[in-house]
Amino acid sequence: MLRLVVLFAGLLAVQGQTTNVQRCTGRAAQNAPLPINAYVEGCINPPCQLPVGTFATVHLVFKAPRTMTRMTTRAQAFLIFAIDYPLGEFAETCNFLNNSFCPVMKDEVLEYTLQMKIEEAFPVGVSPHVEFRIEDDANEPITCIRVRIMVAPPLPQLTAA
Template sequence: MLRLAVLFAGLLAVQGQTTNVQRCTGRGSNGDLPINAYLEGCENPPCRLPQGSFATIHLVFKAPRKMMRMTTYAQAFLLGIGVPDYPLGEFAETCNFLSNSFCPVMEDEVLQYTLKMEIDGFPTIPVTVEFRIEDDADQSIMCIRVPINIVSS
């Protein structure tokens, strides 16, 4: 019952705050879409992100199985061509940024996760970024694709 109350409170907190994201097409594209995704300040992509700032993405998703740990990856696509994963540093450790749970997570547990990504080193042109979460067996759990425009700060 407590989990249901936490889920309901979390969904109320993000109600009306949703970014229109797409299903991934790159590596790891077999991950599900989340229950909700919100890139702060953006509802309808392409999202404008200033160079030198942080993008904050709130995700609500269901754990497909019991998992000991999870890792987040970001990959940019320039003109449709994928480039190597963008380093997320400490933010790649998904379990450290869950707000309603901790690892290990149980199967069917609804998780609230916040990812911060520094917008640095991207060219000031339109790009598409895929954010994916993988479990400790390198299996995709969740993946979203969102077009962004990096702008000068």
């Protein structure tokens, strides 16, 4: 019963905020399930406009398929070929769980927030698919989403008068 309440609360927290994502196709996670919900802040229908110099914020709600002590988030961009994108401290999934902490129990519904810096080196106008996947200690995929982004120009700087 408690798990049902937690699941319901998690779904209410992101109700009305869902981004249309796809199942991953990259070799590392093509069989990984989609999460219960995925939301890229500010984006319902991709391509998601992500300005250079900002952080893309991705919220995922997913169910733990087994008890796990550690999880890692990985990102890959797909242009002509797959390019791994380092997430730095944000790769430590357990540090960014909103409603739990590691170890997580089998069937626990988890709310997770990822932030990814849109680096100044990203060429404006490119529109790759990006896959975000969460893996366990054995590098087995837990969940994965694929979403098209559009790298947008930097936001204008406000100047003091």
